[in-house]
Amino acid sequence: MPYYNRELSWMDFNGRVLEEATKKENPLMERLRFLAITGSNLDEFFMVRVAGVKAQVNSGYKPKESFDLSPQELLAALEEKTHHFMERQYSCLHRSILPALERSGIRFLNLDAMDNRQKECVDKYFKNVLFPVLTPLAVDGSRPFPQLANKSLNIAVRLESKDTKEREKEKAKDKDRDKQFAIVQVPAILPRFLELPSNEGRAFTLLEDIIIDNLSELFELHSIKAACPFRVTRDSDLEIDEEAEDFMSEVKKSIKRRKRGRPVRLELLQKCDKDLRSFLIDQLKIKKNEIYQLAGPLDLTFFSKFAGIKGCEGMCFKPIIPVAPADFWGYDDIFAAIRDKDRMVHHPYESFDCVVKFIEQAAEDEDVLAIKQTLYRVSGNSPIIAALIRAAENGKQVTVLVELKARFDEENNINWAQKLEKAGCHVIYGLHGLKTHCKIALVVRREEDGIRRYLHLGTGNYNDSTAKIYTDVGLFTCNSQYGADASSLFNVITGYSRPPEYQHFAVAPHGLRSFFVRRIKIETENAKKGLPCGITAKVNSLVDPEIISLLYEASSAGVPVKVVVRGICCLIPGLPGVSENIQIISIVGQLLEHSRIFRFENGGDPKIYMGSADWMPRNLDRRVELVFPIEDADLKERAFGILDTLLSDNTNARIMQPDTSYQHVNRRGRSAFSSQLTFYKQAQERLKALQHVEHDSPLIPIHSAEEVR
CATH class of the missing domain: 3.30.870.10 (Endonuclease Chain A)
Incomplete structure (x- = not known):
């Protein structure tokens, strides 16, 4: 059977994202943002997929299907493809994007290109902000190589004692004796770039360049012989013992182990000093084909924040600002709207606020008896979590499945799970051996004609942040058969119920x-x-x-x-x-x-x-x-x-x-x-049509439940 390997196909996908960074018809800051996305994507790819292939090679794993590549064949193909891809990333940056930025009046400067006022600004920033934060770490017989955080940016430094010059004749026989090394971590807590005063256009410099230019302030008893930024990517796929009695505790332990995972990639500058390179290879036990020597700067992900700097909005896409969903126009009561008819919302063209309001209104409604919801990835300051907590405090039965194994969101989800439990919610951590990825919220409400179940079913996470940039669709319904299916699904998730014959759902x-x-x-x-x-x-x-x-x-x-x-x-x-x-x-x-x-x-x-x-x-x-x-x-x-x-x-x-x-x-x-711009236009037009009807029909009492933007 013709079958294209999934890892190679994923690299092709990231290549399509990189193509967007090269497209001159895309706004300049958006090209920079696409480039940053390729860097972030590639980080995760190394941490999970490449690390997994390496583990397969080491364990002697053989593919189950004859049509797929062996781990050895795949690893060789991936190494070739990732090296070539990263060359393309930096070619795009240096040959296309940075020259275009310069033509638009935006420049990145090193110390040599700065005027006196800019040097004075850098000097002041180093002394007042950077210096107190930095921690130089010597590496010698009594001080081992530090445990560097995954994906952190660091500077390797080769030093020589200032006493050495006075005794260099005596020590000439042992050249390596005076080679001393240290590591300085570039603090992630500070912005990666600093804006400098400029007489024309805008000028910036990078944090690691400021540190390198001031290393002598950190090592006063030594001469700086060489310095080079570097970055380590580690195996970060969690191994979780699902038989553990305390599952949350086991996930926490696994997160800590992730930070100490085996290095799978070492990024260095192309002009890295030979001795520094050998030092890092030796200390990290890295293989030759795991080294990526790049034009720099390392870690392109910071360009995502840089692309959002104030004053450059004209170099970005015209923002897609969600409009109030037409399906809920004219309703203050979201339950009344759903009783009248099934409703559909298309995000981010239509606002995610209606999903938040669905839970918020349920939390405050005296007739709501219970709320059940699955959460896979939620935002850092989630209004849905806040509403669920209020619902529990208001005496409602609240059951939430929080998926602790949502990759790279584990810590966030643990924090939310603990807050929900403290508020009195029943928190479930999922089924043994399975991730719970479905998107469903069930509200059980007491009404005049009996109990009614209201549902939100979606294609995306209950995350108000990503809902602004991910395209997803959601359905609201109180169809009784859908409600029965939903109750059966939650009974399977939370209890020992046997999977039922669903009437409408496929699970x-x-x-x-x-x-x-x-x-x-x-x-x-x-x-x-x-x-x-x-x-x-x-x-x-x-x-x-x-x-x-x-x-x-x-x-x-x-x-x-x-x-x-x-x-x-x-x-x-x-x-x-x-x-x-x-x-x-x-x-x-x-x-x-x-x-x-x-x-x-x-x-x-x-x-x-x-x-x-x-x-x-x-x-x-x-x-x-x-x-x-x-x-x-x-x-x-x-x-x-x-x-x-x-x-x-x-x-x-x-x-x-x-x-x-x-x-x-x-x-x-x-x-x-463009399908995306068309969907946005359609959402606006649907809403405008309803607003027009309201304007022309003063006898119809329609009131918007949401702010219209």
């Missing part, structure tokens, strides 16, 4: 794989019978071998398959006799595409589903995931329209070729069409 790990298998096979059979058929899907990743094999079978039977895959795609489209009816599209733009949507033509009665799951083995087999149908006729049409709009993109879309490369959509003379 992993027990029923989601079989659901997708069945739906794809129906399309294949319909194609053979000459009935209307087709599969359209939007996912973050397409990795699962069984799903890929079934899509190949569907294609061979004549089913048109269109998949919008943002990141990893192991399916290879356009192969004669195998996948010639499959089109793979990747959209990388101003916003991060995150929603998962699935359409099946179903013999002329199309079905559409949304949810939290990608087409990956982990989502189908090793997580609690939820996929739900959209059944309201109006919302179905709107959901179909979302997929159609994505497939029409000719600005941010690239099409995967049979050789696994990606090419921009050929416009063929058509005007530029």
Whole structure:
């Protein structure tokens, strides 16, 4: 079976992000932001995926599937690809972005290029701010090499005692005796860059350059012979003993172990002193192919903050400011709106505030008896957590599943879990061996005609921060059958209930794989019978071998398959006799595409589903995931329209070729069409239409529940 390796495919995805940094039509600061994203992405890739491949090599692991690469083959391919990729990053920075910044009046200066006023500013900053924070760490027989934090930026220094010159004749026989080394960490607590006074344009300098220029202040008894910034990336994939009696304590221990993980990458400047390089290799026990010598500056992620400096807003994308969702226009009572009709919101074009308000109103409503919710990744100052705490304090039954194993959000989630428990919430940490990734909130309310269950079902996290930059869709409903499914799902998560036969939901790990298998096979059979058929899907990743094999079978039977895959795609489209009816599209733009949507033509009665799951083995087999149908006729049409709009993109879309490369959509003379800007325009127009009706119909008492922006 044709199958493209997932790690290599991920590197191709990061390459598409890097392409956005090279595009001259993108605003300059956004190009810098895309470059920073590639750096952040690559950090995590090394910490988890590359580290995992290295572990497989060391353990002698053999792939289960014959069509995939062996760990040794993959590691060699990744090392070549990552070295080449990082060269491209710095080529983009030095040959394209920095010259463009300079033409726009923004420069990065080293000490040699500064005038006296700028040098005076740097000197003052070093003495008043930097010097008190810095801690020089000597490395010798009595002081071992320090345990450096993962991804921290450090400076290696080679020193020579000032006494040495007076006795250099006596010590000439032992040249290495006088080589002394030290480490200075660049403090992450301070901004990485400092703005300098400038007579024309704007000037900046980097923190590590200031430190290097003032090393003599830190080592007064020594001469500075060489200095070089460096950075270590460590294996950071957690190994958690899920049998531990105190699971939270075990996760905390694992987080600490992450900070001490084995180095998997050493980044150095190209002009690094030979002795310093040897010193670092020896101390870190790093292999030659794990060393990346770069033009600098190291750690490109700081450019994300730099891209947001005040005064450069004209060099950024025009912001997408969420509007009040049209589906809730005219309602002060969010429960009344949901009782009247199912509601759909499309973020970030429509505000996430309605999701927050759903929980906040439930917390204060005297008739609400219980709230149950899953939390995977939440923001640092989450209004949803605050609302859940208030609900518990108001005497409501509040049950929250907080996923402690959400990678790199573990500490944040532990903090929230403890605060929720203190407030009286029932906090669950998930099922043994499974991550709970589904996005669902259930509100149980007492009403005149009995108990009613209100639901929010989503494709994205309950995170008010990422909801501004991730595209996701949410459904609000009080459909009684959906409510019954939701109660059954929570009973499985919180108790010992056997997975039920859901009426509408498809839930992993027990029923989601079989659901997708069945739906794809129906399309294949319909194609053979000459009935209307087709599969359209939007996912973050397409990795699962069984799903890929079934899509190949569907294609061979004549089913048109269109998949919008943002990141990893192991399916290879356009192969004669195998996948010639499959089109793979990747959209990388101003916003991060995150929603998962699935359409099946179903013999002329199309079905559409949304949810939290990608087409990956982990989502189908090793997580609690939820996929739900959209059944309201109006919302179905709107959901179909979302997929159609994505497939029409000719600005941010690239099409995967049979050789696994990606090419921009050929416009063929058509005007530029951005799906993301179109969705934003549609959200604004839907709201304006309702505002117009209100303005022209003074007898209809409509009051907005949200601020209209």
